[in-house]
Amino acid sequence: MIASIAVGAAALLAGVAQAQVTATGTMGPTNPAQATLGTAVNQTSMARLVSLNAIDDFCLFAPPEANSVIGETEAEEVAWCVQARNNARQIPDGTFTSVHFVKTPLYWQIQGLGDLTKLNIASGDEGGELDPHGATGLGNPVGGNVTTNATGTDVHYEEWMNYMSYQQFCLRICIAENSTYSAALMCQHTLDEMGCNWVMPGDYTDNSFTECDGDSAYPPGLYPLSNGSTSTFQQRYTGTYTDGSGSVGMWTQGQTVTPQTAYSTPATSNCVTYSTIGNGLAAVATGSSNSSSSSSSASASGSASSAAASGSAKAASGSGASSSKSGALPLAAGNNLFAGVFSLLAVFASAGAFLL
Template identity: 65%
Template sequence: MHSFAATALLLTSSALGVLADASFYPGVIATGTQGPTNPPKPTLGTPVNQTSMARLLSINSIDDFCLFAPPEKKNISESETEEVAWCTKQRNNARLIPDGTLTGVSFLKTSAYVQVLGYGDFTKLNIPYGDYGGELDPHGAYGSGNPIGGNVTSNITGSDQNFAEWMLYIDYNQFCLRVCTSANSTYSAAAMCWHELDEMGCGFVMPGNYNFNHTFETCEADVAYPPGWYPTATVDGTTKFSTFAQYFTGTNSDGSGYTVGDTVTPSAPYMTPSSSNCATTSSVGNGVALAQLGISGSAASGPTASGPKQTGSSAGSSSHASNSAADLTSQTYPVIIFISILSGMAAVAIFH
């Protein structure tokens, strides 16, 4: 664990937010362009297209959000650069999440991020049954994003914005998604959406109440500390933190080895934020009868995965943690496939 000092995290609506002049703190809003497969802006009412290659997610409400999943039946670890958008509504020229796919969703609104947790049968989104999945984010092993050209918007702050930092863990029956919508000088959007702890799973990186399957709820929630941050002491009003980094070893392009991260793995995040003002709805669906349109919904089929109730980790990961040695440009970047099995973890590393 690595120690540093920072001001205390205030779990209030004003702790991390939009600046007074209605602009956003640096690093919150994406500065690039929409990916080449995407519409120029988030758009409702686009035609049903279950072969779309668009990669624009919008995360607005419990009945208006999107996920990344494979364009054809393939493990997440094998398809992370090419995932496509699947949405609960007809929007963004994306594919439609078939009604009945989602069995439980928790939509959490905080002053720092919006977080969506869900269970369902994601074989309908081309994820093979039994695939414990992976982690997707705007960075990727080679800096071009997983998926390449993927963008994420939200209107949670009052108008559609393209946000720079987000992360999605998804497997065949569970997902967790966080979009970082504000920041301050202590807690950056990149820190709140820190994407290099993918072996740890949903319950650690995006803590929340995971006992919501077969319930559809929208809640306000307190803000968690950034993933891997642990307050250790307060000195002269300043909170000191330690940070956790995943442990792995690899080989540089010159044949020398490197080691990254901590050998001791914490068992849980520092805290699980509380939620309040929850409202429930009966289900999430779009009412589009794909079969009547001659569309099967996806190329995949498999047993209905209702998603076990659990508070631990979910989607395992195809990791792309940055190499911390000095010369990144001359080194081999690791691709690590992690399989997370609910209460326990198995891991295998593949380097190339």
């Protein structure tokens, strides 16, 4: 059902990050000891450490074997990085046709389009959702970890989500929480069928590469109401159970009507536009826009689908800080905000196991 709860929405829009929310688990057994730039490239690596530092210094989770379906291999995905880092596999130049990186007070997020069959995803696979929880609580992928250098040093964060399909990706790492919204809520991991544009609203324009500052979006599925409360969408699930007498029954939870869009696309500012990104050429950004724009129109869900509040405020601490070698080619400075770039709702039956 839709749950109405009183929330001070202005606290989110004010964008005040009150705490860093760092990881408490251990490094996965196949991962390097820390995030490191300039490691050897190993296209058969099983390392599962993802970093998000810049438009041309980020990693994604994708399958280790060619022609794989995300929903069937969620526990096995490995790290693929633009730069040579983290002992991971390297993303081939030319994979992406668009990349949009936004830094907000509560999360860092990157999303875009391209030929992700180059990362072993089967052509036509509408994808799946990776997160630190998974069906067993060990993470999907098992042992997967993430870092950003949002504080100036590499910090491991507890909550993140990464949606991947054969042509679209999005990654959000929740770097802070405030008195209203926890990091777990901002990186809500149970909306695995809703798609990138619905869960992580932002700029999904093709043939475009931008890096911006931004306001934080409302948590996925949260819809502020005119009376000051909010409604929270719950993804629909059905299943069967057997009672004490041996009779089999059906259970259902969630809504039968799915909102077509996220509540809004947050404003961005200080955007820099690039002609492309890659790992072959170094360049320095030439300018940025100080203007800011906002939108109340919603962004719709896209193709990368299938996809416990933290409570405690933890101080950021990091080690092994890395500086990014830029392979981005600056084109022009400008502000970019696109609301509702896509209008189709993506709920795919091939999403695989739900991650509860």
